[in-house]
Amino acid sequence: MPELPEVETLCRQLKRKTIGKKIIKNRVFDNKLTAVKNFKDKKIINVERRGKTIVIVLDDGRSILIHLRMTGRLLWQIDAAVPKYARWKMTLDDGEVFLVDPRRFATLKVMPTTLKESEREIFGDFDLQKFVERHGRRKTKVKSLIMDQNVVNGIGNIYACEILHRAGIHPAREAATLTKDDWNRIFVQARSVLTKAISKRGTSISDWRDLYGRKGENQNELTCYGKADNACPFCGKPICRVKQSGRGTYFCRTCQK
Numbered sequence: 001m002p003e004l005p006e007v008e009t010l011c012r013q014l015k016r017k018t019i020g021k022k023i024i025k026n027r028v029f030d031n032k033l034t035a036v037k038n039f040k041d042k043k044i045i046n047v048e049r050r051g052k053t054i055v056i057v058l059d060d061g062r063s064i065l066i067h068l069r070m071t072g073r074l075l076w077q078i079d080a081a082v083p084k085y086a087r088w089k090m091t092l093d094d095g096e097v098f099l100v101d102p103r104r105f106a107t108l109k110v111m112p113t114t115l116k117e118s119e120r121e122i123f124g125d126f127d128l129q130k131f132v133e134r135h136g137r138r139k140t141k142v143k144s145l146i147m148d149q150n151v152v153n154g155i156g157n158i159y160a161c162e163i164l165h166r167a168g169i170h171p172a173r174e175a176a177t178l179t180k181d182d183w184n185r186i187f188v189q190a191r192s193v194l195t196k197a198i199s200k201r202g203t204s205i206s207d208w209r210d211l212y213g214r215k216g217e218n219q220n221e222l223t224c225y226g227k228a229d230n231a232c233p234f235c236g237k238p239i240c241r242v243k244q245s246g247r248g249t250y251f252c253r254t255c256q257k
């Protein structure tokens with residue numbers, strides 16, 4: 001499932017391909033997406049990420065909001081056949097952007113453009129003090145908390161494991177047991193892990209591909225996710241795998257307390 005770095009990768013690539021261009025044609029292949037219309041001759045003035053949502057801002061006061069969910073992908077093509085599982089496309093003067101999605105869970109909505117909501121964003125003006133005041137006394141396990149999209153935007157299972165491994169925090173720790181210093185380490189690592197993953201165009205462990213159909217390269221940067229029984233790069237002891245809240249959770253018993 002695409003997480004923040006994958007969605008940010010798509011947004012950056014879309015920005016370069018689409019800003020300032022007019023939508024020449026809009027075509028829906030899936031009747032679940034019928035509300036998506038009247039884009040002809042609208043100009044794309046911005047592309048931004050809000051959490052894991054891709055927001056394509058048009059010059060008529062509306063935005064196209066795309067959430068890829070499980071298997072959604074965006075694909076840039078020039079003069080090529082409609083790809084399998086295409087659900088929607090918009091045609092620009094020099095190419096086409098397809099929403100491709102075998103399981104049809106991705107959502108595409110058209111909404112009036114609103115200002116960027118930044119409270120849950122961990123980049124920019126994230127306020128650690130406020131975060132600790134709001135969530136620091138909760139009994140929720142820290143890994144579940146940082147994966148909750150109502151708390152923090154964009155972190156899913158892979159990056160939650162990676163962030164906590166580097167921060168030295170056990171994934172099953174209750175939020176209420178963490179100190180301000182612990183939280184600080186978590187968010188420093190979160191920004192570092194996610195920034196790296198964006199620069200590598202995301203993690204292609206299963207089916208993630210970027211706008212041009214290429215794999216990302218961040219899978220080579222992982223220190224614990226998917227590495228059960230491999231040596232921890234920090235201490236040499238084997239990485240453990242447990243199930244926590246139904247998700248495969250990887251961590252190091254020595255490094256994470």
Ligand SMILES: [Zn+2]
Pocket residue numbers: 232233234235236237252253254255256
């Ligand atoms: Zn270790």
